[in-house]
Amino acid sequence: MGDGKPDINFLASPTGAQLAVRRMKAKGEPRGVVQINHGLAEHGGRYAPFQQFLSARGYHSVVHDTRGHGDTHAADALPREFAREHGDRKVIRDIDAVHDLITTLYRGLPVICFGHSLGGVLALNYAETRPERISGLAIWNSNLEAGAMGRVAQWILAAETMLIGSDVPSIMLPRLTFQSWGRSVRNARTHFDWLSRDAAEVDAYIADPECGWDANVSMWKDIFTLIYAGGENIGRLPKDLPVHLLGGEADPATENGKAVKALEKRMTGVGMTNVALTLLPDTRHETLQELNRNETIATFADWADRITVFIKQPA
Secondary structure (H helix, E strand, O other): OOOOOOEEHHHEEOOEEEEEEEEEOOOOOOOOEEEEEEEEEEEEHHHHHHHHHHHHOEEEEEEOOOOOOOOOOOOOOOOOOOOOHHHHHHHHHHHHHHHHHHHHOOOOOOEEEEEEEEHHHHHHHHHHHOHHHEEEEEEEEOOOOHHHHHHEEEHHHEEEEHHHHOOOOOOOHHHHOOHHHHHOOOOOOOOOOOOOOOOOEEEEEEEEOOOOOOEEHHHHHHHHHHHHHHHHHHHHHOOOOOOEEEEEEEOOHHHHOOHHHHHHHHHOOOOOOOEEEEEOOOOOHHHHOOOOOHHHHHHHHHHHHHHOOOOOOOO
């Protein structure tokens, strides 16, 4: 999908975090910027091929390691948690700090806020908080339909906080999420086959010490806070905001794409008029690491081209 490696630097966020930020410039005349938010239990370094593709298509890209992930560090947080207090607010403020960097480096260009899985939850919350700062929103493979089972999960997390504390890995949530999704794949070769049909990508994920770990109780609590807030505040988004929703029909984390379809229904239900939905047959959770990734990413770039052609961000 391209060559070269993103530049990595550290950005001091107003939250106190030192954010590991990977940037890659567009080749030729830039069309815009894609601000990438990664998923749970991974890191921004895994998005280098995506950034290389975007560069070749004329887009700058920036991805940072979310608090508790990768090379980002914060004095008010242990590894595998956002923060000891108000982690749900701080991860969104960190995204805003990265956006400040983008507007400094690439002034005047439209910014698309992109998120995969948990990153999609974060991207939606950010868009609802600062809708004036983005020109497009892309949410891939995200489940914002926690419903009654999410409330049960919150009750479990409250009980775990009392019994084992909030700064240790949850005992029950991995069983209800990653482990449950792993069991759903027939004839699975590994416990992480739910991520992709590409065995090499699954093996690389398993071999990466910064991937596949169990989140602390406090991180899970913050995640559910953000899931419910994201769903409840959709009405804050501009009605004409271009949105790109994508999911796999073989992704257990989104109920085989049903949660992505439900998000589209929520958005159109509040009057949003520019929502594009794609559900991919046979595709599992990590679309960017799937067998059909080149075609899918090209489709995303085509969408980005359409929405950025007439847009210029205020300087």
